[in-house]
Amino acid sequence: MKILLTGSGGQLGQELQRSLAPLGELVACNHARLDLADADAVRAMVRIEKPDIIINAAAWTAVDQAETHETEATKINAEAPRILAEETALLGARLIHFSTDYVFDGSKPAPYVESDECAPLSVYGRSKRAGELNILSSGADAITLRTSWVYGAHGANFMKTMLRLANERDEISVVDDQFGAPTWTRHLADATASLISDHPNASGIYHLTAAGETSWYEYAETIFAEALRLGLIRKIPLQRRVASTNWPTPAKRPNNSRLDCAALRRDTGIALPDWRSGLFACLAEMQS
Ligand SMILES: NC(=O)c1ccc[n+]([C@@H]2O[C@H](COP(=O)([O-])OP(=O)(O)OC[C@H]3O[C@@H](n4cnc5c(N)ncnc54)[C@H](OP(=O)(O)O)[C@@H]3O)[C@@H](O)[C@H]2O)c1
Incomplete structure (x- = not known):
């Protein structure tokens, strides 16, 4: 099996390189090797490599910057997936793509x-939709696959920002009225590999x-508690609760980012x- 992976240098892309390697021949394209803005x-x-599977882990993920770069974000998050899908169809291949909780406005109480219904609050959310x-x-x-609050050892994410701030500051403010599920790239990448090898019809x-679910x-x-226990940080900063309305950002985020994952479990067991x-x-892995 031949797999073409875009965005291989991203936080999910790096984990996918590991999880996909045993499945066949992997053509891993980072931004430098393949620019998705170049149709x-x-x-x-795609036409040269003729893959059996295309996995698109590339995206414009700078949510706030997208507000002032709608054309560029749309090119990467909407136009490039269209081209990849068209090429996938021409080739008779299969496409695996990732999307986001930000396609919703967060007003649902469950x-x-x-x-x-999708009702994105931001340019990023609209481009992903x-x-x-x-x-x-x-x-x-x-x-x-729509996922949320992605983190891992590679790349930039909330978890790594918190580890850095714990060592830099005595006090931090964190939003306490947005709810979702932090999702590890390792788990997402392994589930993606399983979809390829075990569920060709999904x-x-x-x-x-x-x-589960939590607030930021x-x-x-x-x-902080676990990182202190593992010796990854020296102290826990004083944490202050802040409402999202008092933490203005260029892009509006949904208050409810919780995604019900029962359908995939029902259809694939994943x-x-x-x-x-x-x-x-x-x-623990970062510590070791
Ligand atoms: N991060 C989250 O919290 C989150 C939440 C929900 C859904 N998702 C979705 O999950 C997927 C993976 O996200 P991630 O967290 O792994 O993001 P990431 O770490 O930002 O990785 C995205 C990758 O896309 C690359 N990229 C950006 N513009 C490109 C272009 N024009 N051509 C080729 N590559 C380009 C980036 O390369 P450069 O850095 O070199 O530009 C980066 O390696 C995305 O579809 C994202 O929308 C993410």
Whole structure:
């Protein structure tokens, strides 16, 4: 089996390189090797490599910067997935793509299911939703996994920011009224590999996050306690609760980012562990 991976240098992309390697020949493309803003280059890469599976882990993920760079973000998050899906369909291959909880506005008082109405609050969310729709309308054999609050040892994420701030500051403010599930790249990458090897017929949009839920505040608290225990930080900073309305950012985020992952579990048996177990395993690995 030949697999073409885009965004291989990202936090998920790096874990995917590890999880996909045993499945066959992996053509790993980081940003330098394949720029998704270059439509001709994307088409040429697919036509030359002729992969059986395309995995798109590349994205414009700078949520706040997207507010002032809508054209660029849309090119990467909506247009490139459309081109990849068209090429996937022409080739008779399969596409695996990733999307986000930010396609929802967060007003639902319960976890979101796949069929819930999308109403993104931000340019990033709109561009990711457009990418989902472009893939659906391409007719390609494709699966889109919506995930949330992604973190891992590689790249930039909330967990690593908290570890850095713990050593730099005595006091930090953390939003306590946005809820979701921090999802470890390792778990996402392993589930992606399992979808390829064990579930060739799964298609459409599915939710896939860690089990359980938390707030950014409680997530930070849990990071600090475990990181201190492991010796990754020297002290726990004083944590102050802040409401998202008092923490203005260029892009609005949903208050409810909880995604119901029952559909993928029902159709494939794939479900991720509780967010705490992923976090503890990731921190333990960083320590060692
Ligand atoms: N991070 C989250 O919390 C989160 C939450 C929900 C869903 N997701 C989704 O999960 C997927 C993986 O995200 P991630 O957290 O791994 O993001 P990430 O670490 O930011 O990785 C994204 C990768 O895409 C690359 N990229 C950006 N523009 C590109 C371009 N024009 N051409 C080729 N590559 C380009 C980046 O390369 P450079 O850095 O070199 O530009 C980076 O390696 C994305 O679809 C994202 O939307 C993420």
